[in-house]
Structure formats: C-alpha cells, structure tokens
Amino acid sequence: MSKIFTFFIFVSFSFSSFGQVFEEVVRGKLDLRNWNPDTQPVVSLDGEWIFQWEQLLTWNELANGSKTYADFSTPWSEQLINGNKLPNNGFATYGMEIILPIGTEEISLQVPAFFNSYLLWINDVLICSNGTVGLNKTEEVPEWKPQSVNVKLQSNTVHVVLQISNFQDTRGGAAQIIKISNGTKLIQISARDNITGSIVFLIFIVIGVVGILVYYISRQKNILFYSLVAITFSIRFLFSDMYLHYDIIPFEIPWGIAVRVEYATIPLIVIWSVLFLAGQYPNEFKKPVRSFFLLASGLFLILNIFIGFQFISQLLLFMQVTSLAFLVYSIFAIISALLYERVGAWLSALGLAIFVLVGFYNIAIIVSGGELNRIIIYVGYTIALLLNALSLFYRTEERIAKEARNKLSYSDFYLDTDK
Numbered sequence: 001m002s003k004i005f006t007f008f009i010f011v012s013f014s015f016s017s018f019g020q021v022f023e024e025v026v027r028g029k030l031d032l033r034n035w036n037p038d039t040q041p042v043v044s045l046d047g048e049w050i051f052q053w054e055q056l057l058t059w060n061e062l063a064n065g066s067k068t069y070a071d072f073s074t075p076w077s078e079q080l081i082n083g084n085k086l087p088n089n090g091f092a093t094y095g096m097e098i099i100l101p102i103g104t105e106e107i108s109l110q111v112p113a114f115f116n117s118y119l120l121w122i123n124d125v126l127i128c129s130n131g132t133v134g135l136n137k138t139e140e141v142p143e144w145k146p147q148s149v150n151v152k153l154q155s156n157t158v159h160v161v162l163q164i165s166n167f168q169d170t171r172g173g174a175a176q177i178i179k180i181s182n183g184t185k186l187i188q189i190s191a192r193d194n195i196t197g198s199i200v201f202l203i204f205i206v207i208g209v210v211g212i213l214v215y216y217i218s219r220q221k222n223i224l225f226y227s228l229v230a231i232t233f234s235i236r237f238l239f240s241d242m243y244l245h246y247d248i249i250p251f252e253i254p255w256g257i258a259v260r261v262e263y264a265t266i267p268l269i270v271i272w273s274v275l276f277l278a279g280q281y282p283n284e285f286k287k288p289v290r291s292f293f294l295l296a297s298g299l300f301l302i303l304n305i306f307i308g309f310q311f312i313s314q315l316l317l318f319m320q321v322t323s324l325a326f327l328v329y330s331i332f333a334i335i336s337a338l339l340y341e342r343v344g345a346w347l348s349a350l351g352l353a354i355f356v357l358v359g360f361y362n363i364a365i366i367v368s369g370g371e372l373n374r375i376i377i378y379v380g381y382t383i384a385l386l387l388n389a390l391s392l393f394y395r396t397e398e399r400i401a402k403e404a405r406n407k408l409s410y411s412d413f414y415l416d417t418d419k
Helices: 002-017 059-064 185-218 221-239 255-280 287-306 309-339 345-368 374-394 397-405 410-414
Strands: 029-031 042-044 048-053 069-071 090-099 106-111 117-122 125-130 147-152 157-166 179-182
Touching (some): 106 185, 125 147, 185 221, 221 255, 255 309
Parallel strands (some): 029 090
Antiparallel strands (some): 090 157, 106 147, 117 157
C-alpha cells in the first residue's frame, strides 16, 4: 500500500508541475513577455484584478477611472474590497492587462462557471458568456457552464474584461481562475475531458442499471445500494465540475433545478454509501454512527428541496464536513474489517484507498496551481467502483450472516477459561 501511495503522490506532483503558476496578476497587470509555453503550457490569471462594484464597464472606462482591486479567485462577498464587505447580490466588472511574448497570434482560455452570469471581453470583443447579465434579479438569467475558447490576436497586449451579476442569493463573483495557453491547447484539453467524462458517465449509469436488474433477481439489498451509489455518482458527473448535462441531455434544464440536483447528490451519495457499507460490514459499521449519517444527510436533502439558495450555500459546508467525517469513519471501519480478516475486505480497502488518493491528487493540484488531469480522477473513481462490485461476490448475505453468528464477545477475550 505504501508503494501505491508513493506512486500516486509522484504522479500528482508530476501533473502539478504541468502548468505550474510562476506569475500572478499584480494591480491589474500580468507581464508574460518571458513566457515559454513549452516549459509552462498553462498560466493561471490569478491575483489582483481591477474591480468596480455595481458598474458594467469597458476596458477604457476601467483603465481611465479610479481603481479598486479585488482577489479574483475569491467571491466579492468573501473578501474586503477597498475596506468594504460587499453583499452576495449585485453586479461588478473585473479587468486586467496581459503583455504576451511578441509574435503570439492565438491563445485559448479556460473559463469556469462564475456566480452566476457573465460576459467575457477580450480587447473589446465579446468572447463568451453565461446566462444574461442583469442589473437586478428580473433582468438576470443565471447559468453555470464552463467553456474553453480560442482568441485570435492582433497585438501582444491583451485587455480582459469580465462583467458578472449575481441576484440568486448564492456566492457572488469569481471563485475559480481563468487559465490561458498558447494556441489551442486548452481547447484540446477541454474536448478530451468532455469525452472522458461522458464515457465514465455511461459506465457508471450502465453499472447502476445492471445492478438494479441483478437486485430484482437476487433480492440482495447490498447490490441495490451499490447500484444507487453508481447512479448517483453518474448524476453528479452531469451536474457538477464540467456540467456535462449541457452536452448530454437533449433539453435545457432550468438553472435552479440543476443547482438543487447538484447539491442533492452529496447527501444521496452519503446515504447510499452508508447503507451499502453497513450492509457489507455490519459488525464494523456501528448502528448509532449509521443513524447519524443517515439523519444528517436526509435533513440536508429535505432542506435542499424547500429552502432558498442563500441558506443552501450555508448548509453546503455542513454537508461537506459530514461527508468528510463519513469518509474518515469508513476508513476506520474497513481497517477494522481487515484486522478481523473479513472475506473480501481487501477489495473494499483497495477501492477506498484509490478513492482517497484521487482526493489527495485533486488537493495537490489545487494547492500547486497546476492543470487538473481529469482522466486520473475518472479512472480512479471507475476502478474504485469496480473493486467494490467485486467485493459483492465475496460479501454475500450468507457470508455476512455467518460472520454475525461468529462475532466475538467481551467474554471471549476477558473471561478466565482455566477456572
């Protein structure tokens, strides 16, 4: 296991060096005249952007007016800007200038989903947008759709202007980073990730549907819960990160429904995983702990349906902490199963280890500022799912019932049998 961990950390930092960030936007400017795309293919546009609250401005208006600066990767409502704490709802303009190497003719940009509508301009040309930017809730149409676009350049000076509005009681402004590359590299990466994500979605949904059919034949509840985990993960692939539902689902889903579906997948994954692991390892997954996770997740699921987005955003952190606690307890339970030499526990342990290592990789990339390779994440999730499918062949209901009958008690360890 230690060799696997070492290998995964090596892979993580290998990919984190790809696109590692050496420059940062300072007071609205980024000097990339010495940028070498061969050694640093991707650059993140993080740092201090020019910021004007409740104004939708052009570059000339930003450059010639009084300047205020904001941290681009932090929502405007979660930082002090010019000494002020801004509300979630409102609209603003971000801007910055890039000086590229002379002779740069084309760049590509990776634009994440901002909160909640935006217009992105490069040298006064509209490049891409999400939803409809508005001055109030009536005018605004929110949308979350990451995009990768290419831009032809006439000079090596690039003026970037981002107009954002948010009137949906969620976090306001930018929370992720725009990235650029020379040529069309980010377009190629985006296409690769979309294809890979769509394939993994199909794998998970097929596994889930086949599992449900097997359940109707065998009537083993663990197979049902496993299938529901797979199906819920497939739904999450559609409604988070790359938001593949825009490409896969043939009709448009309203933003408000899509967001609630995304948030609902977190407690649903916890619920089905709790029931699955508790069924697989009833002696190790204690009933009080199981009940806590089921109640906490069920409560969030109900609140997600009925309450407003302002409160959902606040509760989301609680659900994320609950999910992390569940993961920690699952590790403890699986280790206990290994120590008790439960049949098939090594498959569950290996699947969980891969899942955790994928999480470590994700964190390592975020911390290092590198370019996330989603193939590693998708392949890791798929292998983890298949390993748990294999564990079902060992962890049959008959085997689990036999382990329950043979469970050791306190007296087996501490009573003096010599008397």
